Amino acid sequence: MKLYKKEGNILQVISFPTESAEKGDYLLVEDQEAGKALIAQVIDVQFAAVPGVLEELLRTLPDGGEPLQGEDIDPMEIAPHITYIQDASLLICKIRATLENDTLSPSSSWLPSRSQSTIKKLSVPMLMKLAKIDGKLPIVLGGTKDSSLLTIDASAIDGTLNIITGKKGCGKSHLSKLLMVNLVGYKATVVVFDLNGEYTSLGMSNDGKRNMYYDKIHTLTPGQNFKVALEQLHLNTVMGILVNALHLPGTSAREFRRIWKMLKEKGKLNMQELGEEIRNLNCNQHVRDALASRFHSLANSGFFTDSPGEATLLDESLMKARDQGGAIVINLKNTSNIDRQIVVEYALGKLVDSLSNWKLKAVFLFAEEAHLYLRETYWDDIVTRMRHFGIFTTFITNQPDTIQENIYRQADNIFLFNFTNEHDLDVVSRAARVDAETVRSIAHDLPPHHCLTLGRVVSDFPIVARVRALDIKTMGETRLFFNNN
């Protein structure tokens, strides 16, 4: 390989057919005289602009369009050399760092010698060693192209905002499960908003037997084993549900607040008394109607109960998870849009409450297709305010444009699967820790189950890995009509 050009932080390297390099590979451009080396990543592979190639190709095509047939008597065997030159490729590489005295710096301000520099491939293990991508809490994400393991440190996910995105069926949920079970393994508290009920079997292995996580997975299904009694709720949580999920107007909200306080003082804070009080409310007709309709929404959700015995408290599950590590899977499958929002409002309010009271240290929140249940104002809340309380969110989506731009800008880690659509790639490339060329070029060609990992977990050295398999019962498969069963 030979260094050809450097423009900004883009290197162009000439590579010959015997030196295979592909998108995603790392190169070490070493200038021994300068005592420095550039670490660059191949983001595109093109044909080198070898002069005369066009003529070479054109002359094999006569007017008829059929390739010209013939025999080359080449006694000196020059033809392999012609092919060698003709197949030379141009590697477009992004400079990631400068290596000097075994120390990495993000600088690309110096120019290595074009004639003296040596260029060789940098293996992922060597890169990880140089970049110190290791730690005491390893999570093996999968295997890289050079058959090494991509291992990240769980602490690099701690306190961060993460995004897992890619088109349908490429393995996003699989990766989020992998991260979750590993976090649970390190005794972390994980909460999942499970839109399709695919995380409910995390405690089961493929053969249907219980696995090591069985006791740590707490599945809460709203209306079934996940109900709450009004007396267990804080007024702020209920107000959050009414205002944000059920869009209760301000005047009515004030009236509701008065009724709630009154019932609480009387010790009659339950659904039956609340309904009765609203029915008998002596106030403006519109206010009463507004409150009545919201009450019916709450009652019909099946999420609220007057029986304390039926009320499985989120608190209890959280406490269990806090002590031993665990995942609370909130199963939102078969839940209506309004009910989903009620449940999510409740759960987030409860988490903030527990965290602000230091009942919990921190929670890793996994939110699949969050735009389906998260109100718009919560996005900012989650990435700014709630992060300070200790809610560290991972968004999982196949529609990257449903996540707001400011979320991408603040994302610490992005796990990017294949996208074919340029628009989707444009959206993802807005992330602060990602450069647009890398995203557009590498993610476009990722095979299924291969993930481009970007951000803090890989010390800002984007690495492609095939996500490793998990011995967990799969629940996320699409139900098919034309299958054999």
Place this chain on the structure above:
Amino acid sequence: MIEQYTITNKYNFPQPNIDTALPQRFLEQSLNSLRQVQHQDLQLNHQTFPLLSVADQCPSSLQLKTEPIQLKPDRQETLVAAVDTSTIKIGETATGIIIAVRGAITWRQNHSYKYTRLGPFIFHITEDNKNAVFNTLEHAYFCTTYGSMHQSAPNMMQMPMRLASLLERWMQTMLAKTVGNGVILFDGSLTSGTIDTPTQRLREILSHARRNGSTVLAFSKATTLRANGILITEQLPNHEPPYLLETLGLHFKPPTTLLGDVYVARLNKANFAFRLDIDREASEEQRIGAVQKLLGNDLYKQSYPETLRLSHILCTFTANEVLAIKHFITRKHGIQIVNRPDMHRLLFGPFGSGEIYS
């Protein structure tokens, strides 16, 4: 080993006794010459040598008949074959030059074009070895024809063209010996008695062709022949092509001999015409018949036969191939390529056009 150079046996040409000594000598001389240059530095040079062409003499007596010979394409299936060679200077060493030579034969049969390319042969030509290289190759040719060496070795700068010319004559001979009842196209003219085309050698080629019932047509891409002070290819009558214009009174000073009669050929409506030399020994009927067979069996865009055009294209060295040859001589013979400054560029900047070789 040597059988691989037999260019015809795979394509159902008749099988006469084919002399394969020349390509074998080309390879031997090529390898020998390169061995002498190992581990030397090479100064790059991409200048292409045009093949040596006879300086057209322009006798004042040359006249162009104004009445054209009307042509009608003859679609009787006839093999049309053409040959061309090319040479290029790859660079200079401290003691000489490195050149490459290649030839191509193209033919049209059953409505499709096929080709055989021979080479490239790479030579390191020095003052010390140029005589040996040239004489060995000449001998390889003449030992079967004349059995003596009577050509003096050219000067070093002429060597690329002389070697290419030698290869071209050999390939022309092979075609003349193997193509039966066909039309053979040469690049250039049928002028002989020049330093690279001895009369006897060209006469022999034409004779072989005639014996096999073939006719040789030589197309010149450019000519300096003038009638009444105007280039013969620019005096086209207002007549529907295809047609030939006959010339009269063309004679050269000895030893230059014309073995063909010179015509101006305008083969289609494209406003181009070319000097066409047709074997003088062929009858009038054969000559016209050969051109009509060419019209009926080949494409002739821009009034130039496609078979000959392909031969030229196939033997020409592309920049990519020059790079590959440099790669070859670096890898196989340890010749290091160095870029010495071009003095023209150095002294005159953008006004320096580089060295011109002729």
